[in-house]
Amino acid sequence: AQSVTQPDIHITVSEGASLELRCNYSYGATPYLFWYVQSPGQGLQLLLKYFSGDTLVQGIKGFEAEFKRSQSSFNLRKPSVHWSDAAEYFCAVAPGGTYKYIFGTGTRLKVLA
């Protein structure tokens, strides 16, 4: 069965530091890949998505993610974190063409001033 693993439940970084959130998936073929962010009491906002092509994807708010087929990973990165980035981040995969999202358990990001 398809699954998504986000190994870090909580991450704390200082403002201005770089960030990498990990995501690994289990699926036979290349799925559609997404990163969403959720602020307290809010819905999910899309940060970026990967369907095909260039494996380095740029998103909103200065985020990027790199798809590595050999590692079944889709890690999210940001070179310099801002205090407003504190939120919960979810990686999601959708088996090709189905859009039936399977979400990871999320990584809660805390940013220290």
Place this chain on the structure above:
Amino acid sequence: EAGVAQSPRYKIIEKRQSVAFWCNPISGHATLYWYQQILGQGPKLLIQFQNNGVVDDSQLPKDRFSAERLKGVDSTLKIQPAKLEDSAVYLCASLGRFMNTEAFFGQGTRLTVV
């Protein structure tokens, strides 16, 4: 464009009571989803509609949950009777017709069963 609208935002009920949630997707979006997000977990798909037909309801606890999407626009999700473990945020999402797009999520309804 207007986003996905959900109501109510919050609901507290006693166990064994019934409750209903409403979702209005983005105009023109044919696909609508209901997800359940239990605290500390990622969202889990409950049901997917394409227009007014059900595409996937394999994870919907059909003994107590029901959903409908009359006329292929807005949708309601009902729980009857509610259990304590139904406490969660219920998210509605919709998806447009174009290739390489993404689902848009509403703000959710937070349900507390006491």
